[in-house]
Amino acid sequence: MKALAVDLGGTHVAYGIVDDRTLLFHATFDSAEAKDLRSVLDTLEKEFRRSQERFGACVGVAMGLPCIVDTSTNRVLSALQKYEDALQIDLSDWCRSRLGLELRIENDARMALLGERYAGAGRGEDNLVMMTLGTGIGTAALLHGRLLRGTHFHAACLGGHLTVNFDGPLCRCGNVGCAESYASGWALPNIAATWHGFECSSLAAVPSIGFFDLFAHAKAGDAVAVQIRDHCLKIWSATAVSLIHAYDPTALILGGGVMGSAEEIVPVIQDYVDRHVWSSWGKPQVRAAELGNSAALLGAIPLLKEENCAPIELR
Numbered sequence: 001m002k003a004l005a006v007d008l009g010g011t012h013v014a015y016g017i018v019d020d021r022t023l024l025f026h027a028t029f030d031s032a033e034a035k036d037l038r039s040v041l042d043t044l045e046k047e048f049r050r051s052q053e054r055f056g057a058c059v060g061v062a063m064g065l066p067c068i069v070d071t072s073t074n075r076v077l078s079a080l081q082k083y084e085d086a087l088q089i090d091l092s093d094w095c096r097s098r099l100g101l102e103l104r105i106e107n108d109a110r111m112a113l114l115g116e117r118y119a120g121a122g123r124g125e126d127n128l129v130m131m132t133l134g135t136g137i138g139t140a141a142l143l144h145g146r147l148l149r150g151t152h153f154h155a156a157c158l159g160g161h162l163t164v165n166f167d168g169p170l171c172r173c174g175n176v177g178c179a180e181s182y183a184s185g186w187a188l189p190n191i192a193a194t195w196h197g198f199e200c201s202s203l204a205a206v207p208s209i210g211f212f213d214l215f216a217h218a219k220a221g222d223a224v225a226v227q228i229r230d231h232c233l234k235i236w237s238a239t240a241v242s243l244i245h246a247y248d249p250t251a252l253i254l255g256g257g258v259m260g261s262a263e264e265i266v267p268v269i270q271d272y273v274d275r276h277v278w279s280s281w282g283k284p285q286v287r288a289a290e291l292g293n294s295a296a297l298l299g300a301i302p303l304l305k306e307e308n309c310a311p312i313e314l315r
């Protein structure tokens with residue numbers, strides 16, 4: 001069963017063709033400057049037409065968005081400074097009229113969890129939480145084998161906006177002291193620039209600091225980079241404990257580009273979880289995602305096959 005898959009991330013759009021658990025083809029293009037979803041859809045249409053010619057018939061399209069989405073109607077309900085025009089676009093209609101295929105959409109972090117459960121670090125398990133560390137902090141929970149979505153589709157996907165300091169700064173979501181404000185890709189340049197001693201750090205020469213730079217400079221021994229890295233690890237650890245307390249998983253999967261440094265992240269968060277989670281049965285295992293940036297794309301087939309979403313007819 002083949003499907004077109006797309007993951008509209010904060011800075012990149014990844015797309016490809018999946019055949020069950022295999023990614024037949026995938027590619028990305030930059031979307032850092034794209035606030036407008038329509039322009040991204042135009043690019044995707046051209047790319048998908050070309051891909052379909054190469055790989056033959058597909059059953060449908062699965063699309064992950066960094067937004068709150070209604071999976072029963074395929075509408076975007078809320079977007080935060082990214083793709084705000086998505087609320088006005090009938091994505092099902094776009095997909096049917098431009099590609100001749102049915103569409104299902106989902107929050108990108110939930111789609112990544114579906115992918116890791118189908119083909120990656122969560123295979124065979126029914127109770128999972130995933131935290132994707134990227135431009136923001138995406139979270140999702142799977143309970144008894146089903147994605148937790150909630151009455152308004154907000155459930156479990158706003159874990160990056162769990163409060164870690166009630167006296168903290170105003171987050172772009174409207175809450176104060178969110179985990180994302182303290183340890184996310186969008187917050188990192190400002191966190192670094194205002195860190196005590198930053199001007200003497202090797203990071204001061206980096207034009208736009210990302211987690212790759214942070215972990216590389218920390219590894220090279222820069223004292224400020226070590227402090228900021230450890231600060232981020234604490235925020236992610238505290239958020240992991242809150243997610244585990246909220247959703248009672250057997251494992252917590254960590255994803256995102258920063259997991260290139262998994263060996264420096266997983267043991268630290270596992271140790272914190274072991275010390276701080278209240279549990280009657282043991283401690284959930286902390287694991288690195290296995291599918292890297294392809295996790296959401298590999299969530300396409302389970303999303304398209306899922307019942308109780310928007311009714312579609314797969315070809």
Ligand SMILES: [Zn+2]
Nearest residue numbers: 161171173178
């Ligand atoms: Zn927030």
